Amino acid sequence: MNTRSIRFRLTAWYAGLLGVLLVLFTLATYVVLERYLTKTLKDSLSKQASDLGDTLLVNVNQSGEQYVIDEIKEHYAPETNDLFLRVTRGDGSVLYISGTPRSKNFDPAKIATPIRTVTQESSREVELDGDFALLVETLPFVAHDGNRFLIEIGAPYREIEDVSQGLLLALGVALPFAIALAVGGGYLLMRRALKPVDEIRRSAERITSQNLSERLPVVRTGDELERLSTSLNQMIMRLEKAFQQSNRFSADASHELRTPLSILRGELETLARKPDTPSDIRETIGSALEETERLTKITENLLALSRLDAETQLEQTRVDLGELVTTTTDQMKLLAEDKKISLRCNTSMHTEVKGSRARLKQVVVNLVDNAIKYTPEGGEVQVTVTKNDDQAILEVTDTGVGIPAESLPQIFERFYRADRARTRTLGGTGLGLSIVKSICKAHGGNVKAESIDGRGSRFRVELPLVNDDSR
Numbered sequence: 001m002n003t004r005s006i007r008f009r010l011t012a013w014y015a016g017l018l019g020v021l022l023v024l025f026t027l028a029t030y031v032v033l034e035r036y037l038t039k040t041l042k043d044s045l046s047k048q049a050s051d052l053g054d055t056l057l058v059n060v061n062q063s064g065e066q067y068v069i070d071e072i073k074e075h076y077a078p079e080t081n082d083l084f085l086r087v088t089r090g091d092g093s094v095l096y097i098s099g100t101p102r103s104k105n106f107d108p109a110k111i112a113t114p115i116r117t118v119t120q121e122s123s124r125e126v127e128l129d130g131d132f133a134l135l136v137e138t139l140p141f142v143a144h145d146g147n148r149f150l151i152e153i154g155a156p157y158r159e160i161e162d163v164s165q166g167l168l169l170a171l172g173v174a175l176p177f178a179i180a181l182a183v184g185g186g187y188l189l190m191r192r193a194l195k196p197v198d199e200i201r202r203s204a205e206r207i208t209s210q211n212l213s214e215r216l217p218v219v220r221t222g223d224e225l226e227r228l229s230t231s232l233n234q235m236i237m238r239l240e241k242a243f244q245q246s247n248r249f250s251a252d253a254s255h256e257l258r259t260p261l262s263i264l265r266g267e268l269e270t271l272a273r274k275p276d277t278p279s280d281i282r283e284t285i286g287s288a289l290e291e292t293e294r295l296t297k298i299t300e301n302l303l304a305l306s307r308l309d310a311e312t313q314l315e316q317t318r319v320d321l322g323e324l325v326t327t328t329t330d331q332m333k334l335l336a337e338d339k340k341i342s343l344r345c346n347t348s349m350h351t352e353v354k355g356s357r358a359r360l361k362q363v364v365v366n367l368v369d370n371a372i373k374y375t376p377e378g379g380e381v382q383v384t385v386t387k388n389d390d391q392a393i394l395e396v397t398d399t400g401v402g403i404p405a406e407s408l409p410q411i412f413e414r415f416y417r418a419d420r421a422r423t424r425t426l427g428g429t430g431l432g433l434s435i436v437k438s439i440c441k442a443h444g445g446n447v448k449a450e451s452i453d454g455r456g457s458r459f460r461v462e463l464p465l466v467n468d469d470s471r
């Protein structure tokens with residue numbers, strides 16, 4: 001899992017925040033509930049105390065104390081209801097005190113009377129053995145005849161504690177589950193929401209200067225991602241236009257240069273052929289003709305490259321690469337013989353690829369021409385065509401000057417020449433290998449070079465074989 005991904009970081013933040021909020025909520029609920037239950041208990045005790053005073057104690061001089069005691073026992077039944085009840089006379093003697101409750105939770109005799117004289121209603125918490133606490137409401141009461149009484153009525157806190165602790169426990173157990181569920185759900189939602197980002201990334205990786213007409217997927221959700229892919233698409237469109245303009249420019253420029261160059265060459269040749277042209281001028285014309293030749297080659301190559309760049313649909317004929325390579329090397333034998341280079345060709349039959357015969361021929365010509373050009377007299381050039389499961393492999397190996405290791409990564413770049421001085425005298429333009437690479441790419445293949453400086457080079461072209469099932 002990538003911990004730096006937006007998905008992970010957002011989920012972690014979300015989980016952290018949710019955790020803190022839920023813990024705060026649980027604590028707040030616990031406090032509020034405990035206070036509410038305590039208040040309710042207090043109110044109920046207070047009401048029972050004032051009822052006792054108002055109905056039983058108010059006329060105690062007429063009804064008699066025994067009547068009051070009997071009534072308390074009957075109506076309040078403190079032992080059964082787990083209550084503590086004590087009525088104390090003004091002189092401090094006890095009129096009534098409840099017995100040990102059935103639950104045996106506390107002993108009423110152990111509950112001390114308030115030390116100070118109580119003048120108004122109050123409540124207190126009485127701690128007893130075994131972590132047991134009672135909430136005791138104390139109410140001073142004056143009967144009609146002026147006799148004073150102190151009514152104490154208490155109930156255990158335990159119920160409140162049980163309820164609030166139960167709530168705390170339930171929330172404590174439920175909390176991790178709730179967080180885990182929210183995190184899991186959040187992670188999945190985030191994955192769904194960010195899925196288009198992966199698609200945009202994959203499409204963006206596929207787009208190169210060769211396929212600028214492709215566009216990124218736009219999911220019509222109206223969100224930021226839609227706006228992002230629309231903006232990126234607009235940028236790709238502007239790039240495409242700029243590329244088209246520059247392609248058109250070099251295509252137009254090289255096209256425009258062709259005619260004046262061939263006129264120039266024609267006129268120079270006519271001048272050189274004239275018998276009265278002095279020999280020194282003839283020599284100058286010769287070298288001007290060589291330069292014109294080079295310029296023509298450059299323009300031809302530039303034109304070829306810009307056409308390849310502009311081409312969106314490649315011709316799709318079946319080409320037997322073995323046969324094409326054999327015929328092309330045959331045609332180039334003379335060139336090799338001129339330099340006393342042995343040019344050998346070894347191809348396997350039925351190596352069919354799909355594409356343009358003329359373009360593939362250009363690949364062979366450029367590679368073999370280079371091999372001959374950069375191999376000194378007496379050297380060897382070997383051309384082979386083999387195949388593996390799904391690829392046709394063309395290899396051109398020479399025993400020539402080789403390519404320095406630092407130049408190897410650049411030789412397929414436009415106008416790159418490993419040794420400018422040397423290649424210029426050999427008539428190089430620095431565009432031959434770029435053309436080879438563009439043609440290979442357009443055919444769904446690739447080209448690689450390996451070389452040992454001073455010992456020779458090997459160029460390897462891999463092209464997809466025609467699938468026999470599609471015949």
Ligand code: ADP
Binds near residue numbers: 372400416417428433
């Ligand atoms: P050029 O027209 O200069 O040959 P290329 O694009 O065909 O241009 O090749 C680029 C450079 O790669 C050449 O200038 C040369 O330095 C080097 N190169 C290409 N093929 C070979 C080879 N077979 N042996 C040695 N160097 C080579």
